[in-house]
Amino acid sequence: MSAEKLRDSVDTVHRLGKKSTPATFNGRPRSIIIQFGLRTVKEEVWSKSREARVCQDLHIYFKKDYIKEDREARAKLYPLVQEAKKRNLKAYLLEGYAMIDGRRVDPPPEALRLQTRRSDFTVHICSATRYEAGTTIRMKLLVFLLMFVWKLSVSRGGLSLSLTWSLPDVADTEVSCVFMERCILPCSFQADTRVFIDWFQLTAGDFCTHSYYDNQDQLQHQHQMYRNRTSLFKDQISRGNASLQLTGVKVQDEGRYQCCTSTMNENNSSFVNVKVDAPVQEVNIQQVENRMSCSSEGIYPQPELTWSTTPPSNINLHNTTTVQQNEEQLYSISSSLILSDNDTDLVYSCTVKTRRNNMTASLSRTRKSVNGGIIGGVIGAVLVAAAVGLFLFYKKKKLHRHNLQKQHD
Known part of the structure; x- marks a missing residue:
């Protein structure tokens, strides 16, 4: 996507709330909302930039806000997706429609309206130490930040510096587990009142590791390899924690896992690479x-x-x-x-x-220890020789007595 196309697609960019003063600054900069004229551009920016490394380095994160029509459509489609999952069908929500068993399902007609309103995209700046109160952030900078390749060129005194930032794919989370102990696979989502949570083991063939919806575990289709070994942190799901706890870790648990979460507002997917170690215990x-x-x-x-x-x-x-x-x-x-x-x-x-x-x-x-065998052999030989000598001595002495007795007779 070119800078020109991005500029043409951005409708407005502005801060939310009132400007802070040194006396009223609460330690957090105000959020900035970007409104796009084209939904497709917003989706492309969202998918490429929401967890990009350059944004993490600048302490900036993104939050997508659905338009009113999409929220209404998702509310009506949510029960259909829920029912499909109960029937072991692959189902999830998108912006204004759902995908169920590979087919698009649109909301009932009463929820359909002309979607001509602008799509909002909120940018939150997390670091108060980097952006203090009263600091002006040029809106053009944020537009350039959302480009897929951001190039900044500076020339001074004949010296040219070219700095290029590319937005890479988000890396998998690496987790090391110990054989026969418990292990936690991290996953989080934006907290909501209703959520679908699905964990899959991808390396061995998309095994269902754990499923949760309707406020309870749904383990009818769980792979037998994980029976009685998986659990979620039920008291933390409402706070956006979808982490999986795996007990009695086996070598076969090693591999790549996918965590899928679906709420009324968004769908998220993250990946965890699990390595299993059975350390050396004794030599x-x-x-x-x-x-x-x-x-x-x-x-x-x-x-x-x-x-x-x-x-x-x-x-x-x-x-x-x-x-x-x-x-x-x-x-x-x-x-x-x-x-x-x-x-x-x-x-x-x-x-x-x-x-x-x-x-x-x-x-x-x-x-x-080297000469022990030789010494032992010598001692043994001496003892044997002594025993033989004594035997011959007594035999000779007995024979001598016998001859004297014979001469006397």
Whole structure:
């Protein structure tokens, strides 16, 4: 959209309320209302700019105000949308009509009027520290702010500075959940007396995660994977909180979720990316003869295992590592080292690491443990030799007595 087209489409721009003085300033700047001559332009500006990064950086947010005819139409269509949802049909409200099961549904004839009135678009400035009382904001600035690409060029003394702001898509909310614990997926809407709330898991195939309307949960079509594991904050819905609480988090819960809210005044949709972590809880290390082994289990996502020594040495730690995954999609990892007789008086450390945490276990290997087998073998041989010697000595002595007795007889 060009700047010229935007200027031609904006009817009026003005502040709401009376001008503040330093004595009457309450800390909040007055809102500014923009009235469009074309509904299509207003909708395009609304969809592209309501949560744009440039507006967030300038502490400015937008609120759309439906014209009277649209409010009347939505009031009459709301029961139809409500009934369609009860029949498991995809239904939602738009400005002056509804979409039910992929078809447009217009309001009853008595609600139809010529919609020639202007569409209002209110701009709220949130930061009182940036825009103090009495500060004049040029209305042209707000018009330019609503353009999809806002370019400001400044030239001074032969030095040219070109600053371009593009309005990007709103990023998904990132949420990290811990395996078998509870997790909250955030979602909010402009508070209203009646609201539809629908949560969907998109990664696995648009699963119905949770639905709410008629002031109660509607779980008839909830996917079995989420049975008895989802809930809303019922006492906060009236304040615009549509966040979903998920308990007993599983690895299968990982993925992209969509929160859809629909009220008499607006429809909103937001997305949440859920990552599941099963952190490292324990690392086991042990030595059997000349083999050092290390293992850990119940981890997600796939971990990494590394060996090290203290003090650091130049020996090559040749190891064999295996990774397995169980039916819960949790990983177990194990690794073993073959120790050399020359690698004495070292502390061997095994570290298991994931994106959430890491844990290390250590075990000392001393010269005594290396020579222990040899010393034990020598002692054993000496004892055997001593036993054999005693046996031969007593046998020889007994034979000698027997010969003396025979000579005496």
